[in-house]
Amino acid sequence: MAPSTFKLSTGQEMPAVGLGTWQSAPGEVAAAVTYALKTGYKLIDAAYCYGNEDEVGQGIKAAIDAGYVKREEIFVVTKLWNTYATRVEVGLDKSLKALGLDYVDQFLVHWAVGMNPEGNDDRFPKLADGSRDITWDHDHTATWKQMEALLATGKAKSIGVCNYSVPYLEQLLKKAEVVPVVNQIENHPSLPQQEVVDFCNAKGIHIVAYSPLGSTGGPLLKSEPVVKVAERKGTSPGTVLLSYHVARGTTVLAKSVTESRIKSNLEIVDLDADDLKILTDYSDALTKEGKLERYVYPPFGIKFGFPDKPEGRSMPNGV
Numbered sequence: 001m002a003p004s005t006f007k008l009s010t011g012q013e014m015p016a017v018g019l020g021t022w023q024s025a026p027g028e029v030a031a032a033v034t035y036a037l038k039t040g041y042k043l044i045d046a047a048y049c050y051g052n053e054d055e056v057g058q059g060i061k062a063a064i065d066a067g068y069v070k071r072e073e074i075f076v077v078t079k080l081w082n083t084y085a086t087r088v089e090v091g092l093d094k095s096l097k098a099l100g101l102d103y104v105d106q107f108l109v110h111w112a113v114g115m116n117p118e119g120n121d122d123r124f125p126k127l128a129d130g131s132r133d134i135t136w137d138h139d140h141t142a143t144w145k146q147m148e149a150l151l152a153t154g155k156a157k158s159i160g161v162c163n164y165s166v167p168y169l170e171q172l173l174k175k176a177e178v179v180p181v182v183n184q185i186e187n188h189p190s191l192p193q194q195e196v197v198d199f200c201n202a203k204g205i206h207i208v209a210y211s212p213l214g215s216t217g218g219p220l221l222k223s224e225p226v227v228k229v230a231e232r233k234g235t236s237p238g239t240v241l242l243s244y245h246v247a248r249g250t251t252v253l254a255k256s257v258t259e260s261r262i263k264s265n266l267e268i269v270d271l272d273a274d275d276l277k278i279l280t281d282y283s284d285a286l287t288k289e290g291k292l293e294r295y296v297y298p299p300f301g302i303k304f305g306f307p308d309k310p311e312g313r314s315m316p317n318g319v
Contacts, residue, residue: 003246004016006206006249006251008158008181008182008206009179009181009204009205009206010157010158010181012075012105012106012157014043014075014106014206014208014251015041015042015043015075015251016246016251016252016268017041017043017242017246017251017252017253017265017266017268018041018043018044018045018075018077018251018252018253018254019032019033019041019043019044019045019253019254019255020045020210020253020254020255021033021044021045021046021047021050021052021056021255022045022047022210022255023050023255024050024052024255024257025257026051026052026055027055028257029052029056029059029257030055030056030059030062031257032059032256032257032262033055033056033058033059033060033062033063034059034060034062034063034066034068035259035262036059037059037060037063037069037074038063038066038069039262039263039266040266041262041266042069042073042074042075043074043075043077043251043253044056044059044060044074044076044077045077045078045184045208045210045253046076046077046078046079046095046099047078047079047081047110048078048079048080048081048084048091048094048095048110048123049079049081049082049110049123049124051123053078053095053098053099054098054100056099057098057099057100057101058100060074060076060099060100060101071101074105075105075106076099076104076105076106077104077105077106077107077108078095078099078107078108079095079107079108079109079110079162080092080107080108080109080143080147081110081115081123082111082113082114082134083115083116083117083119083123085109085113085114085115085117085135085138085140085143086114086117086142086143086146087117088143088146088150089146089149089150089153089155092104092107092150092155092156093155095107096155102155103154103155103156103157104155104156104157105157105158106156106157106158106159106160106181106182107147107155107156107158107159107160108159108160108161108162108182108184109143109147109160109161109162109164110162110163111162111163111298112140112143112161112163112164112168112172113134113138113298114135114138114140114143115133115134115135116133116134119133120133131299132299140168140171140172141171141172141174141175141176144161144176144180145175147159147178148176148177151178159178159180159181160180160181160183160184160205160206161180161182161184162183162184162185163184163185163186163298164180164183164185164196165196166196166199169183169196169199169200169203169205173203179203179204179205180205181205181206182205182206182207182208182251183196183200183205183206183207183208184207184208184209184210184253185208185209185210186209186294186296187207187209187210187211187212187245187250188209188211188212188213188214188241188244189220189223189226189241189244189279189282189283189286190214190220190223190282190283190291190292191292191293191294191295192280192283192287192292194283197248197250201249206250207248207249207250207251208250208251208252208253209245209250209251209252209253210253210296211295211296212241212242212245212252212254213238213241214295215295215296218237218238219293219295220237220241221238221241223237225278225279225282226240226241226279226282228278229271229275229279232274232275233269233271233275235267235269238261238264238265239264239265239267239268239269240269240275240279242254242265242268243268243270243271244276244279246268247270247271247275247276248276
């Protein structure tokens, strides 16, 4: 039977499936969060830069007030944005105020990047040419030191990172007193990031996968190997893609504001060794052919160790 939670290095039990809130339309987030908690979700993933933490908080409050769940039963995750990389506790306090919470169960460094804290926008400061106002000399390990100090405040029960490559993890671990509890990364069969997964597994860092269907519109839903496994299991391609992560020992975030989809995303199935081999062979073939597909491209790009966005690829909000 597929696990419903994973034990973290902190001893916390992190749910195997969570509700993602990135790119959820304004006015729809609160109801989605409330319904998810009513349906059985226990993990809600948020971030300051998504601009909807207030709605996430409203949804959590409504679910608690309705008696669907207790606060201590909910695993709330939010993230430090780049403009607060030198003001970590300030960033957390702003998130807590928006969420209406006294603490979060997990607080993550969203990217190993700093942006001008005194720029022309709180979230996405820009230079005159329209490019992001980035502090190129930012030391992400200094941010991590401030993250570690949060643990004594009780306002964050655990701390971790997002979008960290192996070189960045190595830099952080050389100076860290607290090992990140998770690394949240884009992850799916066409971007397995196996080198990051293997490194994190060896260091006791739990992987959390976002964009499990590939991207908006779910391009992986029609992938031949995914469809093949779905037919073998008598389930949907979407369920296969979510179950793939749980079978790999990874927590997966499924974003939706549609009640039927929110409910179905919680229905994880057991994938056996043959099922996983079909998907792994697919990933291996893409790797060998140089056809891995990344869907989230930050505008800070290759200078921070992240691949540059291909020409013509639109950039989603919130990164």
